[in-house]
Amino acid sequence: MEMLINVPETVVADALRGMAAAHPELTVDVENRVIVRSDAPVAGKVALVSGGGSGHEPLHGGFVGPGMLSAACPGEVFTSPVPDQMVRAAAAVDSGAGVLFVVKNYTGDVLNFDMAAELAEDEGIQVAKVLVDDDVAVTDSLYTAGRRGTGATLFVEKIAGAAADEGRPLEQVEVIARRVNEASRSFGVALSACTTPAKGSPTFDLPAGELELGIGIHGEPGRERRPMMTSGEIAEAAVDAVLTDLNPRNPVLVLVNGMGATPLLELYGFNAEVQRVLGERGTAVARTLVGNYVTSLDMAGASVTLCEIDEELLGLWDAPVRTPGLRWGM
Amino acid sequence: MEMLINVPETVVADALRGMAAAHPELTVDVENRVIVRSDAPVAGKVALVSGGGSGHEPLHGGFVGPGMLSAACPGEVFTSPVPDQMVRAAAAVDSGAGVLFVVKNYTGDVLNFDMAAELAEDEGIQVAKVLVDDDVAVTDSLYTAGRRGTGATLFVEKIAGAAADEGRPLEQVEVIARRVNEASRSFGVALSACTTPAKGSPTFDLPAGELELGIGIHGEPGRERRPMMTSGEIAEAAVDAVLTDLNPRNPVLVLVNGMGATPLLELYGFNAEVQRVLGERGTAVARTLVGNYVTSLDMAGASVTLCEIDEELLGLWDAPVRTPGLRWGM
Numbered sequence: 001m002e003m004l005i006n007v008p009e010t011v012v013a014d015a016l017r018g019m020a021a022a023h024p025e026l027t028v029d030v031e032n033r034v035i036v037r038s039d040a041p042v043a044g045k046v047a048l049v050s051g052g053g054s055g056h057e058p059l060h061g062g063f064v065g066p067g068m069l070s071a072a073c074p075g076e077v078f079t080s081p082v083p084d085q086m087v088r089a090a091a092a093v094d095s096g097a098g099v100l101f102v103v104k105n106y107t108g109d110v111l112n113f114d115m116a117a118e119l120a121e122d123e124g125i126q127v128a129k130v131l132v133d134d135d136v137a138v139t140d141s142l143y144t145a146g147r148r149g150t151g152a153t154l155f156v157e158k159i160a161g162a163a164a165d166e167g168r169p170l171e172q173v174e175v176i177a178r179r180v181n182e183a184s185r186s187f188g189v190a191l192s193a194c195t196t197p198a199k200g201s202p203t204f205d206l207p208a209g210e211l212e213l214g215i216g217i218h219g220e221p222g223r224e225r226r227p228m229m230t231s232g233e234i235a236e237a238a239v240d241a242v243l244t245d246l247n248p249r250n251p252v253l254v255l256v257n258g259m260g261a262t263p264l265l266e267l268y269g270f271n272a273e274v275q276r277v278l279g280e281r282g283t284a285v286a287r288t289l290v291g292n293y294v295t296s297l298d299m300a301g302a303s304v305t306l307c308e309i310d311e312e313l314l315g316l317w318d319a320p321v322r323t324p325g326l327r328w329g330m
Numbered sequence: 331m332e333m334l335i336n337v338p339e340t341v342v343a344d345a346l347r348g349m350a351a352a353h354p355e356l357t358v359d360v361e362n363r364v365i366v367r368s369d370a371p372v373a374g375k376v377a378l379v380s381g382g383g384s385g386h387e388p389l390h391g392g393f394v395g396p397g398m399l400s401a402a403c404p405g406e407v408f409t410s411p412v413p414d415q416m417v418r419a420a421a422a423v424d425s426g427a428g429v430l431f432v433v434k435n436y437t438g439d440v441l442n443f444d445m446a447a448e449l450a451e452d453e454g455i456q457v458a459k460v461l462v463d464d465d466v467a468v469t470d471s472l473y474t475a476g477r478r479g480t481g482a483t484l485f486v487e488k489i490a491g492a493a494a495d496e497g498r499p500l501e502q503v504e505v506i507a508r509r510v511n512e513a514s515r516s517f518g519v520a521l522s523a524c525t526t527p528a529k530g531s532p533t534f535d536l537p538a539g540e541l542e543l544g545i546g547i548h549g550e551p552g553r554e555r556r557p558m559m560t561s562g563e564i565a566e567a568a569v570d571a572v573l574t575d576l577n578p579r580n581p582v583l584v585l586v587n588g589m590g591a592t593p594l595l596e597l598y599g600f601n602a603e604v605q606r607v608l609g610e611r612g613t614a615v616a617r618t619l620v621g622n623y624v625t626s627l628d629m630a631g632a633s634v635t636l637c638e639i640d641e642e643l644l645g646l647w648d649a650p651v652r653t654p655g656l657r658w659g660m
Contacts, residue, residue, distance in 0.1 A: 002521040002541065004596040004632055006560045006603075014561065014599030021605040022586075022598070022618040057594035077595075191332040211332065230336045231344065256352075261591035263627045264387035265407075266334040268352070269344030273336070275351040288352040292622070297593045300628070302334055327657050 008197035012054050012074055019061060023324055026064055033081065034089045035061040036071045041095035046164040046173045047071070049089045050102035050157060052109055053078040055196070055297045056217060058325030059153060060102075067321030068161035069102075077196050077297070078218045080108030086116030090125050098126035098170035100177060102157055104149030105133040128170050130177035132156055134186045134305060136245040137214025137222050148216050151257050151294050151305030152184035155317075158326065162319035176316070180307060183248075187241040188222070188303030189234050190215035190259065194296045213237055217259075217296045217303075231266070235273035238304040243281055248308035251286035253317060254278070255305040260295040262302055267291065270302055286314055293325065338527035342384050342404055349391060353654055356394055363415050365391040366401040370423040376494040376503045377401070377423035380432035380487060381416060382439055383408040385526070385627045386547060388655030389483060397651035398491035399432075407526050407627070408548045410438030416446030420455050428456035428500035430507060432487055434479030435463040458500050460507035462486055464516045464635065466575040467544030467552050478546050481587050481624050481635030482514035485647075488656065492649035506646070510637060513578075517571040518552070518633030519564050520545035520589065524626045543567055547589075547626045547633075561596070565603035568634040573611055578638035581616035583647060584608070585635040588622040592630045597621065600632055616644055623655065 005011050013030055020028035027036045041047065050060040051073030060072035070093035073085035090099045099120065103113045110131065117127040133144075134152030141148055160177035168176070190212045193202035203219045206212055211229060214222025229237070256271040258264070271290045278285055286309055294303070309317065320329035335341050343360055350358035357366045371377065380390045381403030390402035400423035403415035420429045429450065433443045440461065447457040463474075464482030471478055490507035498506070520542045523532035533549045536542055541559060544552025559567070586601040588594070601620045608615055616639055624633070639647065650659035 002538070002558055002630065004521060004561050004564065004592050004600050004630075006562055006599070011595065011599060014602050015595045016598075018586075018598035018601035018603075018605070018620065021615075022601055022620045054595055055593070057598070062594070189334075191334060208332070228332055231334050232336055234334065256348075260593055261628055261630075262334050263385070263590055263625065264392070264622070265341065265345045265384055265627070268346075268348035268387070269336070269341060270334050271348035271352055272344045273348075275348070285351075290348065290352045292594070295593065297595070298591055298630070300332065300334075300591075322658075328652075 003197055005197055011197045012076055032088055033074055033085050034071060034092065035064050036089065036092045037064055040070050040093040043095050044097055044167060045095055046097045046170050047093035047095065047099045048102060048157065048161050048164055049086060049093065049099055051081045051086060052104050053080060056295050059294045062325030063157050063323050065323035067165050067319060068157050068323050068326065077198065080112050083112050083116035083119055086113060087119045090120045091123065094125045098128065100160060100170065100173050101127060101129045102153065103129055103131050104153055105131050105146055106143045107145065126170060128174040130156060130174060130181060132181050134181065134184045135216065136185050136187055136241055141216055142220040143218065150188060150217050151186040151255050151303050152181055152307065154255060154293050155184050155253060155307045156180045158321060159313055159316045162316035165319065180313065184305060184307040185242045185246040186303050186305040187238040188215045188301065189213055189238060190299055190301040192261065192300040194219055194299035196297065215301065217294060219296065231270050232273045235270060235277045239274055239277040242304060242306050243283065246306060246308060248283055250308050250310060251284040253307040253309055254285055254288040256290045257294050257303045257305065258292040259299040259301040260292060261298045261300040267302060274304055287317060333527055335527055341527045342406055362418055363404055363411065364401060364419045364422065365394050366419065366422045367394055370400050371425035373425050374427055374497060375425055376427045376500050377425065377429045378432060378487065378491050378494055379416060379419045379423065379429055381411045382434050383410060386625050389624045392655030393487050393653050395653035397495050397649060398487050398653050398656065407528065410442050413442050413446035413449055416443060417449045420450045421453065424455045428458065430490060430500065430503050431457060431459045432507065433459055433461050434483055435461050435476055436473045437475065456500060458504040460486060460504060460511060462511050464511065464514045465546065466515045466517055466571055471546055472550040480518060480547050481516040481585050481633050482511055482637065484585060484623050485514050485583060485637045486510045488651060489643055489646045492646035510643065514635060514637040515572045515576045516633050516635040517568040518545045518631065519543055519568060520629055520631040522591065522630040524549055524629035526627065545631065547624060549626065549629065561600050562603045565600060565607045569604055569607040572634060572636050573613065576636060576638060578613055580638050580640060581614040583637040583639055584615055584618040586620045587624050587633045587635065589629040589631040590622060590625040591628045592632055597632060604634055617647060
């Protein structure tokens with residue numbers, strides 16, 4: 001796959017310059033790699049900070065704005081940001097009400113956010129953390145002890161962001177974020193590998209005519225390779241993998257997420273099959289979101305994330321949000 | 331490229347079922363292939379109807395909603411919808427104030443919308459039409475006499491949709507739509523070919539290490555093939571091609587549009603280069619939109635569309651819109 005880039009070394013900085021130009025409502029510090037709501041800090045409001053390797057856009061920078069994240073720290077492609085970015089972000093957005101770090105479960109992210117939390121607290125910023133680990137495909141993985149953090153990150157950032165917007169205190173926002181993560185499970189499928197700018201060739205080998213079930217968002221190995229399956233068969237495999245682990249008794253939020261290169265036409269068709277399988281399994285659907293939200297560069301494929309909700313979480317999901325990547329009700 | 335589909339024959343119907351499930355605010359007639367705002371017809375308001383071949387999502391179905399289209403008619407992949415769909419759509423959304431057909435300049439679309447306009451008028455519906463022909467790459471093409479209609483379709487649908495929302499009469503909405511088209515130009519670049527479900531293999535041959543300048547949104551040939559260029563060089567080629575034809579004296583709207591498989595990370599980086607070149611050429615930018623809006627299935631690449639605006643058009647661009655694919659201010 002050819003890339004629309006200058007040189008691999010400037011991919012992240014170039015993207016940040018382009019974000020700054022497109023989104024005057026964000027303050028983008030290209031040199032220090034921090035994206036902040038221009039109106040931060042918001043008086044009395046708990047701030048949410050997330051971050052991770054680049055290559056998953058719109059996650060996380062595209063989710064900065066009213067109703068969701070206060071700031072995001074992008075690392076190099078598929079590489080954790082460093083603690084200094086996270087501390088800078090926390091300092092920029094803390095109103096005195098404290099900061100919640102939303103951390104996907106990858107070893108580098110976990111270590112760096114832990115260190116950043118200590119440093120921020122040394123500066124007098126109150127910090128809480130929530131770890132997102134929703135991917136049911138494998139326990140332990142290439143970059144992770146325990147389950148990987150994938151699509152549920154969007155649910156956590158949106159719902160905890162709405163709780164913070166309501167003026168809830170840090171401990172309550174943290175509890176909400178944990179509840180969302182615990183109620184969420186994901187399963188992803190790759191139809192092709194992805195190519196990082198630095199490597200310039202596919203990060204793993206997936207022969208034509210085969211797919212990988214249970215893939216991670218960096219192309220980490222999943223559960224098994226199989227000859228190509230239909231959209232309906234893939235929906236059955238993904239939904240059943242999630243339901244086996246989640247077993248929801250209440251309605252769910254559904255995220256049908258594209259890995260990057262799969263056309264929206266196909267994602268909507270896949271959603272039809274996901275909804276069919278959920279109906280056959282007796283799982284009620286409250287809301288559905290379809291699109292490219294937690295991507296893996298140019299990987300083809302999709303993931304399914306379900307989040308079991310109650311009235312409170314649904315109200316927070318439906319609350320207004322205004323970010324480059326997710327926006328409604330404002 | 332492997333596809334996330336059942337069988338090629340049901341791709342469009344499957345996608346419509348998936349859209350219906352995700353968007354309860356739309357009424358999706360899967361059998362007759364018409365997507366309508368659920369609250370249509372809106373009393374006293376001019377209705378906008380568009381349509382075209384599938385494979386360009388979110389265009390057009392994803393642009394149905396308050397502030398933009400009243401209805402859309404998807405054809406088979408890269409194939410015009412038929413007049414019956416357009417007449418059905420017009421009848422569903424006409425409040426008595428008339429209907430504007432937004433037609434991309436492809437021979438099949440033009441013929442079918444012409445016939446649909448006659449049939450709708452026979453049923454007592456007042457119809458006006460606007461032809462979108464913004465692509466400066468070539469005059470006449472594989473499916474087109476004259477310039478092709480591409481990214482400017484988004485500008486026309488958004489701005490004319492806002493004019494209709496203000497309660498303007500059909501003649502005025504038509505004039506606004508024509509002004510937007512006449513003030514808009516586009517130029518696209520392909521880094522890879524796309525694959526239609528029916529064919530199952532790339533629609534044209536683009537060797538690794540080469541790109542095609544001036545590509546159409548169905549992979550129609552452009553101006554020339556070249557060895558791979560940097561993002562900055564591509565931005566110069568695309569912006570200069572547009573500016574040569576447009577020569578704007580007022581600020582422009584910028585659309586940096588992904589063809590489908592190019593990651594958002596790269597699109598933002600490309601936008602940084604587009605903005606740099608516009609600055610160097612002395613063209614002021616009023617607003618910028620970056621993302622996958624007028625796509626070509628899984629083609630890698632991007633297009634640049636500029637629209638020269640004045641205060642009136644900018645106000646209509648900024649007006650609230652609420653569709654699956656474009657949403658702000660509501």
